[in-house]
Amino acid sequence: MHELSIAQSILDILKNEAVTNGYDSIDSVTVEAGExxxxVPASLELCFEIAAKDTVAKGSSxxxxxxxxxxxxxxxEKDFDIVGRAFECPHCESTSFKVTGGNELRIVEIEVPDKTEGAITV
Ligand SMILES: [Zn+2]
Structure with missing residues (x-):
């Protein structure tokens, strides 16, 4: 139920934004999530769709x-992406590295019928 609680957090933010800015409805929301x-995107989409019923985000994508x-x-000292389970530097094969990203979860865009909102961290 990880995705359901995330969907609800996103909806809480959308509801607050709607109240603050006077939106009646929301067309779509774009979320960036680190691996x-x-x-699981398909799971979060489904949870969002269910949780959005009876909210300002009803019917939004x-x-x-x-x-x-x-x-x-x-x-x-090179930066790289960790792909699959290859936990070593692709440049020098070192297994000594620090993780610098991948835990992000933020709303990057909210589209409403008339305008577009900027980035908000969940
Ligand atoms: Zn290296």
Whole structure:
């Protein structure tokens, strides 16, 4: 039920935005999620659709953009994306690196019938 609680967090933000800015409805929301969050896009889409019923976001669509897990090598100092289970630097094969991204979860865009909102962190 990980995705359901995330869908509800997103909806809470949308409801607040709607009240603050006087929106009557929302067309779509775009969310960026790092791979480390473990979000399954199809599952989050479904949970959002269910949770959005009877809210200002009823009938809106959600677009989920998955971001890779990024790391910085401690040996050659290059940045790289961690793909699958290859936990080593693709440049020098070092297994000593620090994870620098992949846990992001943020709303990057809210589209309403008349205008577009900017980025909001969930
Ligand atoms: Zn390296």
């Amino acid at each position: 480390m969050t473990g979000i 959600i677009e989920i953009v998955m971001l890779p897990i990024t790391a910085s090598c401690n040996d050659c």
